[in-house]
Amino acid sequence: MTRFHDELLDLATLEAISNFCQTVLEPQAAATDREARFATHHMKALSEMGIMGMNLPVEYGGMGLDAYTLLEAMANISGTCASTGSMVSAHFLASDSIKFGGSEEQKQKYLPLLASGKAFGAFALTEPGAGSDPASMTTRATRDGDFYHIKGTKHFISNAGAADLIVIYAKTDPSLGGKGISAFVVERKKGGITTGKAEATMGLKGAHAFEFSIDAKVPAANRLGEEGTGLRTAMKTLDAGRIDIAMCSVGIAEAAYSAAAQWMKTRKMGGALLSSYQGLQWILADMATDIAAARGLCLETIRKRMKGERYSIEASMAKLFASEMAGRVTDKALQIHGGYGFTQSLPVERYVRDARIMRIYEGTSEIQRNIISRSLLAD
Ligand SMILES: Cc1cc2nc3c(=O)[nH]c(=O)nc-3n(C[C@H](O)[C@H](O)[C@H](O)COP(=O)(O)OP(=O)(O)OC[C@H]3O[C@@H](n4cnc5c(N)ncnc54)[C@H](O)[C@@H]3O)c2cc1C
Known part of the structure; x- marks a missing residue:
């Protein structure tokens, strides 16, 4: 629908990714959801496009994209196939943890593997009793x-x-609470990890999430940073992750908006196109305004990130607003489609289901509000 100003973007890269979305992801998006096929079936194509390393600098084998282009690309991917967007986002959480918390030696060892897609990544913070x-x-x-x-x-x-x-x-030191957490890169092939079945979920059915247990000896050389710095690394990683989720939400909302606008221009009821009814025109206007507001917050957050400033609060605001916005916009898009919107013959009901998790993972809306209000009330 819209995008950040052209002068901020690497337009050639975005066009190549947009073409990839239309030719590779779009034709399989409905089946990926319907059959709950793990989006790793796109892995080879994603790796060849460089997408698995979009978040990494060139010196570690990444695409070296600026944050505007990276996040615009993520909106495009998620608007086409949100399961694939989520799978890629989770891979980025692993490589970003190493980028932010690792030594030069660790970055040289692991990031080129993750950037090329030769190694697939996951980020394991949450536990059954610690979300x-x-x-x-x-x-x-x-x-x-x-x-x-x-x-x-x-x-x-x-x-x-x-x-x-x-x-x-x-x-590493339970007596220190959050300050006793450390981060480790664990190589699965070395053993000690037992994974269960993928959770059955209401949306993002192609982005599989698992419970796993670990009982393994891991080299001390695989610890990222000093002991006790793990939560700091996780929070830095989640700052980048939250603006990513905000833009994935924008992508899903824009896909729903476009479908609704198109439906209004072609569906006739009571002898007139739906687009002629003011009640529906106003709903569409609210949807476009909501999306533009979310984009504005994202733009400001990315601007701070590009300047090297801290952007934790802005990332929380962007994630909070954009994920809630995606819920409102996808719901309105379904309503505009009437009964057809409720069927699986159109992608709108998938947008509604896929958008729902955006308010939950990488920190729920309530946790974002806690982060924002804590900073507002701090002396
Ligand atoms: C599909 C999926 C994929 C995921 N992927 C990953 C991943 O790759 N890596 C990873 O580490 N985690 C992942 N998660 C976990 C996700 O980040 C957590 O589910 C999320 O942080 C919420 O934790 P919880 O589910 O334990 O809910 P809880 O923490 O139990 O929260 C329950 C409710 O209580 C509210 N609440 C809790 N504490 C407070 C408070 N202090 N103030 C106000 N309200 C509060 C919450 O907002 C929520 O509404 C994933 C989850 C899902 C569903």
Whole structure:
């Protein structure tokens, strides 16, 4: 529908990705959802396009994109196939954890593998008893010479069933709460990880999330940063992740808006096109305004990120507003389609289901409000 100003964007790259979305993702998006096919079936094509490394600098094998182009591309991918967008986003959480928390040696070792798609990544913070409050996690990493013994259970971990490299957050010093959490790159092929079946979910059916248990000896060299810096790395990673989710929400909302506008221009009822009814025109106007407002928040957040400033609060605001907006817009798009919108013959009901998780993962709307209000009330 719309996009950031042309002068901010790498237009050639965006056009190539847009073409990829239309020719590779779009034809399979409905089946990916209907059959709950893990979106890894696109992995080869995504890797060849460079998409698995879009978030990484060229020196680590990435595309070296500016954040405007990266996030515009993510909106495009998610608007076409939100399951694929989510699978790619979770992969980015793994490589971003290494980018933000790792040593130069660790970056050289792992990032080119993740950028090329030769290694598939997952980010494991959440546990059955520690979702909104990761500081209460119980997964333990106990030092044993040159190794850590990591033991515990992680829950709702996107990509975990197929990931080669999982960034696992675990407590090295439980007495310190959140300040006792450390991050580790765990290579699945070394053993010790047992994954269950993918969760059956209402949406994003092609982006599989798993529970897994770990009982493994991991080299101390795989710890990212000093002991106790894990939560800081996770929060930095989630700042980038939240603006990503905000733009994925924008992408889904724009796909729903476009479908609704097109429907109004072609569907006749009572002898007139739906587009002639003012009641529906106003709904469409509200949808477009809502999307534009979310884009404005995203733009401001990305601007701060590009200037190297802290953008945690802005990322929370963008994620909160854009994810809630995607819920409103996709629901209105379905209403404009009438009974057809409720059927699986059109993609609108998929947009509604896929948009729902955006208010939950990478911090629920309530947690974003906590983050924002804490900063407003701080002395
Ligand atoms: C499909 C899917 C994919 C996911 N992928 C990943 C992944 O790749 N990696 C990963 O680490 N995690 C992942 N998650 C986990 C996700 O981030 C958590 O589900 C989310 O953070 C919420 O945690 P919870 O489910 O334990 O809910 P809870 O924390 O139990 O929250 C329940 C309700 O209480 C509210 N609440 C909780 N605490 C507060 C508070 N202090 N103030 C106000 N309200 C509060 C919440 O907002 C929510 O409404 C995924 C989840 C899903 C469903």
